[in-house]
Amino acid sequence: MTSDLWTMLFQQSWALALLRGGMTTVLVGVLGMAFGLVVASPMAVARWQGVRLLSPLIDVYSILVRSVPGLLVIYLLFFGSVQSFERVASAFGFQPTRDVYPFFIGLVSIAAISCAYSIEVLRGALETIPKGLIEAAQALAVPKHVAFFKIIVPLALRAAAGGLNNVWQMTIKDTSLVSVVGLQEVMRVAAVASGITRSPLVFYVLAALLYFAITGVSQWLFARLERRLERGFGAR
Amino acid sequence: MDFELLHEAFPLLLKGAQLTVLISVVGVLVGLPAGIALALLRTSANRRLRFLVRLADGYAALFRGTPMLVQVFVLYYGLAQIGMIRQTPVLWWLISDALRCAMLAVVLNTAAYTSEIFRTAFLSVPRGVMEAAEACGLSRLHAFLLVRLPLAVRQALPSYGNEAAIIVKESSLASTITVLEITGHAKRLMSETFAIIEIFVMASVFYVVINFTVLGLMRLVEMRLRTPGHAVARRR
Numbered sequence: 001m002t003s004d005l006w007t008m009l010f011q012q013s014w015a016l017a018l019l020r021g022g023m024t025t026v027l028v029g030v031l032g033m034a035f036g037l038v039v040a041s042p043m044a045v046a047r048w049q050g051v052r053l054l055s056p057l058i059d060v061y062s063i064l065v066r067s068v069p070g071l072l073v074i075y076l077l078f079f080g081s082v083q084s085f086e087r088v089a090s091a092f093g094f095q096p097t098r099d100v101y102p103f104f105i106g107l108v109s110i111a112a113i114s115c116a117y118s119i120e121v122l123r124g125a126l127e128t129i130p131k132g133l134i135e136a137a138q139a140l141a142v143p144k145h146v147a148f149f150k151i152i153v154p155l156a157l158r159a160a161a162g163g164l165n166n167v168w169q170m171t172i173k174d175t176s177l178v179s180v181v182g183l184q185e186v187m188r189v190a191a192v193a194s195g196i197t198r199s200p201l202v203f204y205v206l207a208a209l210l211y212f213a214i215t216g217v218s219q220w221l222f223a224r225l226e227r228r229l230e231r232g233f234g235a236r
Numbered sequence: 237m238d239f240e241l242l243h244e245a246f247p248l249l250l251k252g253a254q255l256t257v258l259i260s261v262v263g264v265l266v267g268l269p270a271g272i273a274l275a276l277l278r279t280s281a282n283r284r285l286r287f288l289v290r291l292a293d294g295y296a297a298l299f300r301g302t303p304m305l306v307q308v309f310v311l312y313y314g315l316a317q318i319g320m321i322r323q324t325p326v327l328w329w330l331i332s333d334a335l336r337c338a339m340l341a342v343v344l345n346t347a348a349y350t351s352e353i354f355r356t357a358f359l360s361v362p363r364g365v366m367e368a369a370e371a372c373g374l375s376r377l378h379a380f381l382l383v384r385l386p387l388a389v390r391q392a393l394p395s396y397g398n399e400a401a402i403i404v405k406e407s408s409l410a411s412t413i414t415v416l417e418i419t420g421h422a423k424r425l426m427s428e429t430f431a432i433i434e435i436f437v438m439a440s441v442f443y444v445v446i447n448f449t450v451l452g453l454m455r456l457v458e459m460r461l462r463t464p465g466h467a468v469a470r471r472r
């Protein structure tokens with residue numbers, strides 16, 4: 001058994017494939033979360049300000065994506081775009097390789113899902129800011145953009161840290177769903193490996209441990225970040 | 237939207253919805269008591285149970301730190317490899333069928349999250365209240381059933397409502413092991429009819445209806461359990 005394991009992991013180099021899959025997982029997770037945040041921030045501000053027409057639209061998007069399984073969202077984006085993507089790509093005169101498309105659509109779906117959750121977190125964080133504080137800034141004639149970037153954003157970020165940590169944990173786990181459209185991340189590699197070697201137990205358990213390591217490390221990083229954000233507010 | 241498509245897709249999705257509801261109901265009925273029991277174990281100060289407490293902590297961390305897709309695959313594809321499990325009739329009965337396996341995965345997953353919710357709820361019961369119960373001469377069992385549990389349940393309900401909605405969504409992963417619930421049927425219909433958006437909207441409506449019912453029921457329970465004169469913590 002142990003010698004089998006050694007052969008599978010190192011002589012057939014599945015260990016390397018799994019690690020490479022792990023890198024893809026982290027990359028898709030980080031980029032997806034980052035894109036999601038970039039899109040979610042103005043949306044959250046619009047919701048916070050109650051911009052007419054825009055705010056309810058964003059709310060519908062957020063509620064819809066949050067009440068539907070991620071898998072369904074991925075199927076929608078994948079099946080809904082695979083033809084048009086190929087058309088656009090060939091119109092620009094290049095043949096999309098089999099790796100580009102799953103990566104692209106995986107990224108878009110992860111971003112779309114994490115964005116919906118981030119909106120709520122950021123909006124909640126913005127709402128924790130006391131009105132008096134904003135009024136004080138106005139009374140001191142602080143320009144609006146300065147008040148926003150120097151007073152509101154730093155305070156909101158501190159309030160949002162915990163919620164964003166949850167969104168990140170969820171996002172990194174959601175990346176496993178992208179394997180259904182063929183992106184070579186941890187789950188996909190594990191599925192391929194267990195098909196070839198006929199030992200699903202070993203590879204799925206290894207995949208689980210890899211995810212566990214990724215979430216564990218990111219949890220530790222977040223704990224450090226949160227301690228930094230708490231600086232100057234006294235220990236709690 | 238044409239009616240022919242509606243006519244074809246609606247009955248299938250409705251059939252899928254029954255499975256989604258079935259999986260979710262089992263998830264709540266088994267996962268909730270299991271989660272509460274685990275939470276009790278994890279908050280117990282009994283030194284003789286220390287090993288079990290560690291085990292339960294590890295279980296919760298592992299199931300919360302890995303994607304549910306991995307858990308489903310380990311259970312369905314991985315465990316079938318172990319001869320001992322194939323020879324134990326009860327275990328083999330559980331694992332061999334995709335639907336039962338999906339239910340098992342949902343239960344194991346939600347028990348871990350539920351135990352975390354109730355762990356913090358149990359910890360939030362003020363010690364003075366428990367001392368008061370002791371001073372009034374309540375036995376340990378009575379103090380638990382009449383004081384600690386009701387207080388903790390009220391504290392945990394809003395979070396548990398969210399968890400119940402998550403169960404409904406996570407049940408979609410059953411589609412990856414051939415169980416045809418809503419997402420499974422939706423995927424099939426998408427690849428057969430190419431009416432991607434229409435199918436997505438219909439499937440989403442099913443999920444939204446189920447989830448709103450779940451959240452509405454939770455709201456009702458919350459209202460019923462409300463102590464007069466005490467404000468209930470608002471959701472979100």
